[in-house]
Amino acid sequence: MAFVDELNLHIVAGRGGNGVVRFLHTKGKDKAGPSGGDGGNGGAVYAAGSRSRHSLVDYKHVKELRAKGGGDGGRNSLHGKSGEDLVLSFPVGTVIKNLSTGEEVSIEEEGTPVLLLKGGMGGLGNEHFKSSVNRTPKEWTPGKPGEEADFFIELRLLADLGLVGLPNAGKTNFLNTVTKAKGKVADYPFTTLEPNLGDMYGYIVADIPGLIEGASEGKGLGHAFLRHIRRTRMLAHLISLEHKDPTVPYTTVRNELERYLPAGEAGSESLADKDELVILTKRDLVDEKTVERQMKKMKKLNSRVYAVSILDDKAVKELVDELVKILRTKKK
Ligand SMILES: Nc1nc2c(ncn2[C@@H]2O[C@H](COP(=O)(O)OP(=O)(O)OP(=O)(O)O)[C@@H](O)[C@H]2O)c(=O)[nH]1
Ligand SMILES: [Mg+2]
Known part of the structure; x- marks a missing residue:
């Protein structure tokens, strides 16, 4: 059984999808009102413990990991799809240090995913910008980037x-x-x-x-x-x-x-x-x-x-x- 003791990984949570500009189309009215949906949130990154893993060898040749981004919003106020979360599995006894924040997460038991990085929020579609003076807003906001950080990951043998x-x-x-x-x-x-x-x-x-x-x-x-x-x-x-x-x-x-x-x-x-x-x-x-x-x-x-x-x-x-x-x- 190979035993990899420590490694560095760059991990990136998913970016939020963009909000979009859309308008309702009803008969006789070209722009009945804004209906651009919001972007979906980007996938978060979690770490979960596994008792059947005894080393970090699976991550040995990996330099970077990314969670999925959120989808853009759609017409008819449709929300973009959320990006799938990335759940990384580590042996029980792994200590994961976020080198940007200094925060340390210790994997003590099997299961129970612990949040490492938050996904970016989806942007807002134009329906949010409707007001009494602007019934055909063209504003929207882009999705926010997901959190990212370098991690130092160490297996303290349990x-x-x-x-x-x-x-x-x-x-x-x-x-x-x-x-x-x-x-x-x-x-x-x-x-x-x-x-x-x-x-x-x-x-x-x-x-x-x-x-x-x-x-x-x-x-x-x-x-x-x-x-x-x-x-x-x-x-x-x-x-x-x-x-x-x-x-x-x-x-x-x-x-x-x-x-x-x-x-x-x-x-x-x-x-x-x-x-x-x-x-x-x-x-x-x-x-x-x-x-x-x-x-x-x-x-x-x-x-x-x-x-x-x-x-x-x-x-x-x-x-x-x-x-x-x-x-x-x-x-x-
Ligand atoms: N006669 C006899 N020899 C044994 C027995 N168990 C181990 N040995 C021998 O003792 C020597 C050392 O065994 P290892 O298992 O390598 O010892 P270790 O404690 O792991 O040694 P290091 O890895 O160097 O710290 C080897 O030559 C083995 O064959 C035993 O039950 N009887
Ligand atoms: Mg020995």
Whole structure:
């Protein structure tokens, strides 16, 4: 699943149709009265959330989008057709900033279109200009242009479960197994350079790469992906059982997260608000006694600890069932 993070778009709402000059024609009277209709309003532009989209890739090669203009007015006071609104669909978690006004719109849920740009009003037909002194007005007004602006659009990943852990913990391998994602897995650190996403029974799982000591200060892949963690409902710490003491990598990663999402910082969610669990990986590399011992040690720091082997497909199905159960209890 490709993941496009941010882009710029120029968007233009539809222009209003023009008002027109027309006259009623009745028998014996050439100009019985003005009857020029108003122009239709131009189409507005809305943004709506979609849970089946996980990236901005559809807009990647688009530079400009336009809503339809309104039709001109017609005879017999006929209103011009309204221009069709343009409803743009974005993944839930997209933040859309109007660079002209500075206004920001955040797409938090599926559906519910939010207005980005108003269409231009249709112009007035000549029937509006009738008066006691002018029964055959020739005035009309043109439709107004629709609003337009440059937008900066950013997808702040909204995932249900974020996989964190040091390089080589097995995050991508886990993601590929529990979802249909096809992230690259290899035995060197920083294999994954951008977050991979997958769908686990309707829940979005994100592989958040590049966390090492110092990530919060920009080391490794640095901040680039830490910010996605803000928008993740629950975190799973993946720790390879190759480590002699799994609490060490856990603490390293947690410290970085804490530095990035400090507890109690006004106005922002802190790490303390996030639900976490621990998944010990590569269970096939150690004996069962070690698994038990390490789980016990980890449980002192986090009450929810699981151990799996992707290689041997051990305890994976049970863990997925458990994860789905936990995620179901969290509100969407
Ligand atoms: N023995 C064993 N090896 C595993 C298991 N899961 C993953 N690995 C291996 O561990 C290595 C790293 O796996 P990845 O999934 O690429 O790890 P990652 O955490 O995504 O690593 P980065 O993307 O570099 O941060 C690969 O060589 C995998 O084959 C497992 O259950 N058992
Ligand atoms: Mg990876």
